[in-house]
Amino acid sequence: VSEPEQAPAPASKGPLTPADPRFAKECLDALHTLGKTLGQMNLYKVGHPAVVNALASCEVLLRDALGQVPEGLLTFSIDNDKLIANGRIIGNTGQVPNAIIAFFNRFKLNNITIKAGLEVKDLQSFCELSASRPDSEAAKDPQAYLEKAGVTHITLAETVYTKMSEEQLLAALQDKSLDETINLLVANAVPNPKQQKQVLERVRDLIKHDIEKRLDEVVRPLREERNVAANESARTQSVIENMAEGVVVVDEQGKILMMNPAAEELYGARLSQVAGQLLAEKAGEEHVVTLAAEIATPKDRPIKKEVQLTGDGETRKTIKHSSAVVQNEAGKVVGVVSTFTDVAKQKELQKMEREFVAHVTHELRAPLSSIKAALDILNEEFFGKLADDGQRMLKAARVNSDRLENLINGILDFSKIESGQMTVHPLPVDPERMGSEALESMKPWATRKSINFVLESQAGLPMVLADSVRSVQILINLISNAIKFTPSGGKITIGVKLSPKEKAVEFSVKDTGPGIPPEEHKRIFEKFVQIAAGQMHVGGTGLGLAIAKALVHMQGGKMWLESAVGSGSTFFFTVPIYETAQIDRSAAKPPPPPERPWWKTLLGLD
Ligand code: ADP
Numbered sequence: 001v002s003e004p005e006q007a008p009a010p011a012s013k014g015p016l017t018p019a020d021p022r023f024a025k026e027c028l029d030a031l032h033t034l035g036k037t038l039g040q041m042n043l044y045k046v047g048h049p050a051v052v053n054a055l056a057s058c059e060v061l062l063r064d065a066l067g068q069v070p071e072g073l074l075t076f077s078i079d080n081d082k083l084i085a086n087g088r089i090i091g092n093t094g095q096v097p098n099a100i101i102a103f104f105n106r107f108k109l110n111n112i113t114i115k116a117g118l119e120v121k122d123l124q125s126f127c128e129l130s131a132s133r134p135d136s137e138a139a140k141d142p143q144a145y146l147e148k149a150g151v152t153h154i155t156l157a158e159t160v161y162t163k164m165s166e167e168q169l170l171a172a173l174q175d176k177s178l179d180e181t182i183n184l185l186v187a188n189a190v191p192n193p194k195q196q197k198q199v200l201e202r203v204r205d206l207i208k209h210d211i212e213k214r215l216d217e218v219v220r221p222l223r224e225e226r227n228v229a230a231n232e233s234a235r236t237q238s239v240i241e242n243m244a245e246g247v248v249v250v251d252e253q254g255k256i257l258m259m260n261p262a263a264e265e266l267y268g269a270r271l272s273q274v275a276g277q278l279l280a281e282k283a284g285e286e287h288v289v290t291l292a293a294e295i296a297t298p299k300d301r302p303i304k305k306e307v308q309l310t311g312d313g314e315t316r317k318t319i320k321h322s323s324a325v326v327q328n329e330a331g332k333v334v335g336v337v338s339t340f341t342d343v344a345k346q347k348e349l350q351k352m353e354r355e356f357v358a359h360v361t362h363e364l365r366a367p368l369s370s371i372k373a374a375l376d377i378l379n380e381e382f383f384g385k386l387a388d389d390g391q392r393m394l395k396a397a398r399v400n401s402d403r404l405e406n407l408i409n410g411i412l413d414f415s416k417i418e419s420g421q422m423t424v425h426p427l428p429v430d431p432e433r434m435g436s437e438a439l440e441s442m443k444p445w446a447t448r449k450s451i452n453f454v455l456e457s458q459a460g461l462p463m464v465l466a467d468s469v470r471s472v473q474i475l476i477n478l479i480s481n482a483i484k485f486t487p488s489g490g491k492i493t494i495g496v497k498l499s500p501k502e503k504a505v506e507f508s509v510k511d512t513g514p515g516i517p518p519e520e521h522k523r524i525f526e527k528f529v530q531i532a533a534g535q536m537h538v539g540g541t542g543l544g545l546a547i548a549k550a551l552v553h554m555q556g557g558k559m560w561l562e563s564a565v566g567s568g569s570t571f572f573f574t575v576p577i578y579e580t581a582q583i584d585r586s587a588a589k590p591p592p593p594p595e596r597p598w599w600k601t602l603l604g605l606d
Helices: 021-040 049-068 098-106 120-131 142-148 166-173 178-189 193-242 261-267 313-318 343-385 388-418 431-448 468-485 544-554 580-588 598-602
Strands: 073-079 082-085 088-092 111-115 154-157 246-250 256-259 287-292 307-309 322-328 333-339 427-429 452-457 464-466 491-499 504-510 559-563 569-576
Touching (some): 021 073, 021 082, 021 088, 021 120, 049 073, 120 142, 120 154, 142 154, 166 178, 178 193, 246 261, 343 388, 388 544, 427 431, 427 468, 431 468, 431 504, 464 468, 468 491, 468 544, 468 569, 544 559, 544 569
Parallel strands (some): 246 322, 452 491
Antiparallel strands (some): 073 082, 073 111, 082 088, 111 154, 287 307, 287 333, 322 333, 427 464, 491 504, 559 569
8 A cells, every 4th residue: 555645845825816827726736635635535544644644735735725815715616527716717627536526426516615724624524524435424414514523614515606706796697687686696795505595585584574665655655545435435335325215327328337226126127237228228118217318518508408208108197206316427417217116016007907908899799799790680681671761871880880890809909919818820821812812802892992903923832831810811901901092993902922032922912092101101000000191081990000010920921011102002911931840840839928028019019
């Protein structure tokens, strides 16, 4: 066994900086000696004179280097194959014994820091650590091992402690986040990893505390303001909510923004259901809405005084003053909504009224039938025996009883439609047959008025799905209107043709009467509407077209008219073509009634 090599003599003294090549040499020499000693630890014990000697000369070299660097701190690290001391490359790994590199690798070290005041015993402990067995306590936590051994001048660090020059530091700090900057500064200032951790924690605490304090200073007045606003709004809210009077607030367009519980009660709807909807539109038949036409207050002219009213005359009369004040966003009163105090009672009354009319008309039918039967017998058996006057009176009685019968039938049909009790029973029928049936039954009257009365039916028409009794009734109604309004010598044409686009057959009744002005075309289908047609008074109830249109709709068709004053009128309606699948479906299951009965829409009953 050979004696360990004698360490080389320390380099000549003099001012030394890391930039000086002598600094690198001294460091390299020290590492070389230390490395050699580490490598020999399997041959010698720590206390062996050879080891003691080698470590002593290592200590001399290191002390010398430490004495020359600022703050007496020397940090060694390895970057790839470069050996670095205090951030400067002093050589490469090939220049020192492998035991040094192995030490770094074994303990996964980033750096080893040596402080001024280093003693030989520190280096001895370092050597013992290096010689420790892989399963020993020392191997698990090398730094703790050194501390336990009282080594204060050597620290092993897994975090990078980088002593940088000012320029290096400034360059490294560029584009770094706050956290990265703090880490870098602390890493640069505090070599001991444990202390680094403590310093970092303290700095972070301070920053957090400071930010919280400043934030609180900025936010406090805002928070107070918010509380004041919230309190005020809560107070206003509770005043409005507890008002006995209803309050509805609308925006500039009359759309509902809010309503208090009293208004909800009057309105019969929750705010959530009606918010954003037009106040006037949402009011049902049990409401009267009075709204100023202009709710924004113009500066340059006086406000228009007109108000908008909904609800029919009956409603307006009956209403008791349960009203809600309507305000706009700015709190200005712009109208009033009034409601029946007892909507249910009102509805009940309306129902009773309808039932009464239906009942009375029905009851009128029986005595009328016997009057008619008696008149028929009179006519057949005694007409010839009567004097002229008597004959005229009998005729008049018969005509008037016919009219009365029509009237009663009309009212009865109409009240059935209004109460939703009218039903149709569509079956496959031949459309031409319905046309000629209507023609035949009206022919005598047309002939009596010398009217040219024809049926123009397209050949090869498909079957339609219709209630034939009701469809003939519709045709007869249109034809009787046409006869009433067509002067003697005029012409009435019943048309039946295919309308492939509609998948329907189109019926039409065309006359050469006075015609109907376009502005009346829509209104004419409303109940009880009769218009002054060419100054002619022809009797009737104004129910015929309303009933006809309702029946057409119930069969799945459409009804409309084309007419102009002076050029006659043509009334059209369609009946759907029969398709095999259709009848099964419609017979099996009638369509569910829509929320708002269709006849209400149709008859303009809002
Ligand atoms: P009415 O029982 O009065 O005939 P309708 O509903 O059948 O009721 O008709 C309403 C009104 O439409 C009639 O009063 C009449 O003014 C007008 N009208 C209907 N058919 C014709 C027509 N063919 N020519 C001109 N006016 C018509």
